[in-house]
Amino acid sequence: MIVETINLTRVYRLGSSEIRALRGVSLGVEEGTFTTILGPSGSGKSTLLHLIGLLDRPTSGRVLFRGRDTSLLSDRERRRLRLRNIGFVFQTFNLLPTLTALENVELPMALAGVRPPEQRRRAIRLLEEVGLGDRLHHRPSKLSVGEMQRVAVARALANGPSLIIADEPTGELDSKTGEEVLRLLKGLCEERGVTVLMATHDERAARLSDRTYRLLDGVLQG
């Protein structure tokens, strides 16, 4: 198991009101699989992915990464674990608009302390791998949405992660382009052995997955 969650809860406090976004979620993600979290808007998918991706801490419960209890780690240790092991793909790509495709892919490597020549070599190879070898110097505004998402996938792969977390990666894409991005993620899983954990509200997007968890109102179903 690459990731396990044990009875995760997350309560957001807004003034005097409380939103219980997750109400005790326990699940496992097997190494090398394509796992999907399927649920409608507001069901807690992003909240869950942020906790698993170590971007946020639960109100209660635990996230184990390869058996290691991440709640026992300092912020610095969590950041290090995240940078080396986890890549993120977001619905709205989150590319930096002033950087080229190449520079966007280099950024996580710079944060991990990879030397610049090596950053460049790896970034070129990754962009070629996602089919963007001829778009290296384009800024996001000069790319199609499908191309932007492929840059984001290349960026997620920058530090050779074992886990890719994708939060509605096809949400902004038309069905054909969305299909291409799903195939790309599936290929990473099959050819590189990368574990993919994807959230979606689209039943069809879930069909490529090895395992599907259904989330409703912060609770796993079935």
Ligand SMILES: Nc1ncnc2c1ncn2[C@@H]1O[C@H](COP(=O)(O)OP(=O)(O)OP(=O)(O)O)[C@@H](O)[C@H]1O
């Ligand atoms: N930072 C926050 N502060 C307060 N409430 C939040 C916050 N983030 C999410 N919520 C609430 O928690 C619940 C779960 O939200 P979450 O974003 O995890 O759902 P989701 O399944 O990702 O939805 P979507 O499909 O629309 O992205 C919702 O009721 C949402 O309004």
Ligand SMILES: [Mg+2]
């Ligand atoms: Mg969401």
